[in-house]
Amino acid sequence: MKIFIEKDEKMMEKKFSGKIIVLLKSLDINPTSVLVVKNGSLVTEEDSVNDDDSIKILNVISGG
Amino acid sequence: MKCSKCSEKAVFLVPKFCKKHFIDYFEKKVFETIKKFSLVNPKEKIVVACSGGKDSTAVLYLLKKFHKKVVALAIDEGIFGYRNKTLIDLKKFCSKNNIELRIYSFEKEFGKTLDEMLKQKQHPCSVCGIFRRYLMNKYARGFGKIATGHNMDDESQAVLMNLMKGNVDLLWHSVPMTKKVGNFVQRIKPLYFCSEKEVAAYALLKGFEVSFNECLYIKDSFRNQVRDALNNYELENSGTKLNILKKHLLMLEKIKFETSFFQYCSVCDEPAKEDICKACQLIKSFK
Numbered sequence: 001m002k003i004f005i006e007k008d009e010k011m012m013e014k015k016f017s018g019k020i021i022v023l024l025k026s027l028d029i030n031p032t033s034v035l036v037v038k039n040g041s042l043v044t045e046e047d048s049v050n051d052d053d054s055i056k057i058l059n060v061i062s063g064g
Numbered sequence: 065m066k067c068s069k070c071s072e073k074a075v076f077l078v079p080k081f082c083k084k085h086f087i088d089y090f091e092k093k094v095f096e097t098i099k100k101f102s103l104v105n106p107k108e109k110i111v112v113a114c115s116g117g118k119d120s121t122a123v124l125y126l127l128k129k130f131h132k133k134v135v136a137l138a139i140d141e142g143i144f145g146y147r148n149k150t151l152i153d154l155k156k157f158c159s160k161n162n163i164e165l166r167i168y169s170f171e172k173e174f175g176k177t178l179d180e181m182l183k184q185k186q187h188p189c190s191v192c193g194i195f196r197r198y199l200m201n202k203y204a205r206g207f208g209k210i211a212t213g214h215n216m217d218d219e220s221q222a223v224l225m226n227l228m229k230g231n232v233d234l235l236w237h238s239v240p241m242t243k244k245v246g247n248f249v250q251r252i253k254p255l256y257f258c259s260e261k262e263v264a265a266y267a268l269l270k271g272f273e274v275s276f277n278e279c280l281y282i283k284d285s286f287r288n289q290v291r292d293a294l295n296n297y298e299l300e301n302s303g304t305k306l307n308i309l310k311k312h313l314l315m316l317e318k319i320k321f322e323t324s325f326f327q328y329c330s331v332c333d334e335p336a337k338e339d340i341c342k343a344c345q346l347i348k349s350f351k
């Protein structure tokens with residue numbers, strides 16, 4: 001699965017299938033601080049993803 | 065995962081709503097904050113302090129929708145690789161939504177960009193903050209109020225930080241509408257009860273072209289610690305940030321309002337803590 005972490009402008013490849021909340025935990029990301037976009041649409045942390053999906057993790061912290 | 069109000073797919077978890085119901089919920093919450101705290105009078109024009117980021121863009125959009133009489137004010141500090149990008153987004157947004165935009169730059173007002181000022185070894189956020197506040201106040205005077213994009217996260221962090229540092233008089237800044245003092249322009253915060261995550265989701269769902277980037281200058285590390293602690297606590301105890309703000313407002317009702325001492329700057333006439341205001345002191349140090 002392709003994961004783009006916006007905060008670090010980092011693109012990574014990871015084998016994962018399951019709930020997004022578990023994925024975030026494995027990446028040490030607090031779900032309160034991000035939005036997750038799956039294949040172009042906003043999804044909740046309770047949604048599931050698999051290896052065919054492309055995921056974007058957007059930081060919600062204000063730019064000031 | 066279904067929306068709690070219809071059979072569409074949920075896009076947000078707490079509260080569990082689909083796109084349409086989330087947007088309705090968010091806008092209703094902002095409009096209720098504006099009404100409950102009488103943030104705007106029908107006659108006045110509101111200046112929205114804009115950065116091109118999601119929070120101030122949401123405030124600009126919603127005040128335009130709710131109140132109509134708005135003007136966008138942006139400060140170009142001259143942070144290359146950050147502000148020049150966010151200002152492009154803001155210009156596009158304002159022309160698309162038919163909103164007047166005024167941009168004032170550090171370079172034109174003070175003779176130097178922030179990048180240049182810092183070659184003289186001041187802390188970026190404090191220099192930036194002094195000049196931003198100065199210009200906002202100066203150019204918003206004559207309008208009703210200044211609306212800012214401060215959200216529930218910013219405000220609950222500020223309350224905790226000021227409590228920890230013992231800055232009791234600064235607690236009066238963390239309110240939906242600041243009190244009228246001297247010739248300071250009153251601040252209003254329509255997103256006071258909206259979490260950062262909610263604002264980001266709203267901006268994304270509305271298709272606002274805003275960058276989610278942070279300023280390149282390193283942030284106050286104390287704020288980062290407080291933010292992480294609050295986010296960890298919120299994860300285990302949903303509603304923590306809201307509770308902090310509600311109790312904070314309740315406590316303020318019970319104590320007497322005292323503003324810290326200020327006078328007017330002998331150089332520029334803006335409000336100042338000393339004979340010469342911080343902005344004028346800094347300008348003098350550049351010469």
Ligand SMILES: [Zn+2]
Nearest residue numbers: 067070082085
């Ligand atoms: Zn719905």
Ligand SMILES: [Zn+2]
Nearest residue numbers: 329332341344
């Ligand atoms: Zn001055």
